[in-house]
Amino acid sequence: MSFSYDAKKEMIGSVNKPCCAFAQSYGFLLFGRSFGYGGVSLMTDKKEIADAYADAVRLAAGLEPSVSCSDAGRYTVCLPDANDRRTLLRAFGYEGNELSVRLNHANLRDDCCRAAFIRGAFLACGSVTDPQKEYHLELSVSSMRLTGDFIKLFDAYDGSDPELGFSLIPNRSQRSGMNVIYFNDSTSVEDFLSLVGAQNASMTVMNTKMLKEHRNNVNRRLNFETANIGRSSFASEPQIKAIEKIRRKGGMDALPPDLRRLAEIRADEPALSLRELGEMMDPPLSRTAVNYRLKKIIRFAESL
Numbered sequence: 001m002s003f004s005y006d007a008k009k010e011m012i013g014s015v016n017k018p019c020c021a022f023a024q025s026y027g028f029l030l031f032g033r034s035f036g037y038g039g040v041s042l043m044t045d046k047k048e049i050a051d052a053y054a055d056a057v058r059l060a061a062g063l064e065p066s067v068s069c070s071d072a073g074r075y076t077v078c079l080p081d082a083n084d085r086r087t088l089l090r091a092f093g094y095e096g097n098e099l100s101v102r103l104n105h106a107n108l109r110d111d112c113c114r115a116a117f118i119r120g121a122f123l124a125c126g127s128v129t130d131p132q133k134e135y136h137l138e139l140s141v142s143s144m145r146l147t148g149d150f151i152k153l154f155d156a157y158d159g160s161d162p163e164l165g166f167s168l169i170p171n172r173s174q175r176s177g178m179n180v181i182y183f184n185d186s187t188s189v190e191d192f193l194s195l196v197g198a199q200n201a202s203m204t205v206m207n208t209k210m211l212k213e214h215r216n217n218v219n220r221r222l223n224f225e226t227a228n229i230g231r232s233s234f235a236s237e238p239q240i241k242a243i244e245k246i247r248r249k250g251g252m253d254a255l256p257p258d259l260r261r262l263a264e265i266r267a268d269e270p271a272l273s274l275r276e277l278g279e280m281m282d283p284p285l286s287r288t289a290v291n292y293r294l295k296k297i298i299r300f301a302e303s304l
């Protein structure tokens with residue numbers, strides 16, 4: 001099962017007020033494969049989506065659509081009878097002879113119906129990518145004017161209403177002759193799913209984001225530490241060479257005890273930072289004090 005399909009099933013199951021149920025049906029039908037006198041239809045390879053579309057036809061106009069399934073498992077739901085199509089269009093306030101159908105706001109009776117309408121549209125032509133892969137939710141619409149009408153609905157979510165607690169600003173592009181309305185940041189994908197009643201899908205996006213961020217933080221810290229070890233080893237190279245020289249020349253005993261101890265620790269632990277070296281001394285030494293003593297060791301080696 002895909003993430004998108006699970007999200008749609010969740011939307012289908014969400015309960016509507018009667019006014020919103022009508023608006024959801026309108027969105028579902030308007031953004032289906034075709035919606036006009038020439039044809040009212042949807043094609044899908046998911047039975048639940050086909051059934052929900054058929055329900056939308058029944059709810060809107062009390063008509064019984066034809067549902068068929070191809071050998072390849074593709075469902076077609078449509079109204080084969082022209083009179084039925086005209087009846088359905090009239091239920092949504094159209095004459096039935098429009099050349100290009102625009103959004104009829106009279107079908108969104110109340111503010112609450114807007115989200116239901118958007119849910120219907122998403123069921124018809126939307127998809128959302130598994131958040132493990134990327135954050136992307138889109139609706140693909142053939143009519144350019146309808147795309148514009150749909151995007152205008154999001155003016156209500158432009159962030160100017162602080163009561164709302166979220167904002168949704170859709171992006172728009174074109175792909176293979178289709179108009180694509182999309183959101184590609186995790187917060188918008190979360191908010192869209194939550195707006196249209198897919199709370200579980202929205203939570204999944206949020207949890208995935210938190211897990212990813214946690215993983216990134218751990219990786220960033222590991223990288224930082226690895227880089228530091230690399231830097232320390234490089235920085236300790238002249239010290240190690242000096243200590244090796246002192247040992248070779250039998251000069252260790254000539255070093256004062258605290259310097260000898262420091263030289264021994266440094267030779268064993270080339271990756272330690274100055275601060276860490278200082279902590280291993282007894283009594284502990286500051287970073288500056290360690291640095292000062294290491295320089296003394298190097299000078300001592302040079303004098304041999």
Ligand SMILES: [Zn+2]
Binds near residue numbers: 017018111113114116
């Ligand atoms: Zn409503």
